Amino acid sequence: MIFLTRKSLGQSTIEHLQKGPISSADLLKLLRKSRPKTTKQGMYAVLRKLISAEVVLKHKKQISLNLAWLTKVGSFVSLAGHFYTSADRSGSFLGLDDGEKIKYEFRNLKVTDAFWNHVLYLLVEIHPKRPWLSYNPHSWFFLARPESERGLRDFIIKNGGQYLLTAGGKEPLDRTIQREFDGKRSQYFMRGSPLFPKNNYYPSVIGDYILEVWIDPAQAKAIEHIYTITTDINAEIEEKLRDIIGSRGRTKLVVSRSRKKAEKLRYRLAKPFYIVRHT
DSSP states (O other): OOOOOSOOHHHHHHHHHTTOOEEHHHHHHHHHHHOTTOOHHHHHHHHHHHHHTTSEEEETTEEEEOHHHHTTSTTHHHHHHHHHHHSOOTTSGGGOOTTEEEEEEEEEHHHHHHHHHHHHHHHHHHSTTOOEEEEESSOTHHHHOHHHHHHHHHHHHHTTOOEEEEESOOSHHHHHGGGGOOSSSEEEEEOSSOSSSOTTEEEEEETTEEEEEEOOHHHHHHHHHHHHHOSSOOHHHHHHHHHHHHSEEEEEEEEEEOHHHHHHHHHHHHTTSOOOOOO
């Protein structure tokens, strides 16, 4: 975890982002008010380090703190989390009306995964106590990035919701992660056959929001190959999966808000699970 203890350019950047997402041009203006000698090159050098550490997210020219990281830094969360969930939502997926959607595209799966989790943390914040239902062709993120996946699972449970995950496969590696679920607040179901025709499609639903991710087909093919030939998890397999996350590939992420579509997807994903009802 990165949290800078001295007043560096990195800490100043984080403090400005604490009040909500901002464009790179506006961030530079703010930094120059307190640090007149700040250059554009210096700011981007710091941003690259913060993005690499998954403290900060960048999509096009918009810069924001990563909520997955925010949950790790104690009291900082309450203030920054408030700004990120209650700020002006125009142009953001949080401002979508029923029937609307917004699309994001990435060329790196690691960046995609960081933004993916960031979106989920925000949606859990605005839909506490609601179940999160997700489908993965294979739930390989639990093997490649277990800390990140456990963090999301625990965050959902802490907020009173349920973490309900369906895997299309039933290979030995699919079975490996069963121990990560308690059978009530977190549940896991292996179908043994795909629920959707494409093996690069990862949909999930919470409330009336649907999050859909299409990873690069070549990366999906590499994952499928590993799951087909592997009988047990080991350090070499974990490293291969991490290499896929670190590789470049075209990824599309779509957030949509539709009560009708959400109900339809929730119906398909909820069948094998016990859903806790809240009064």
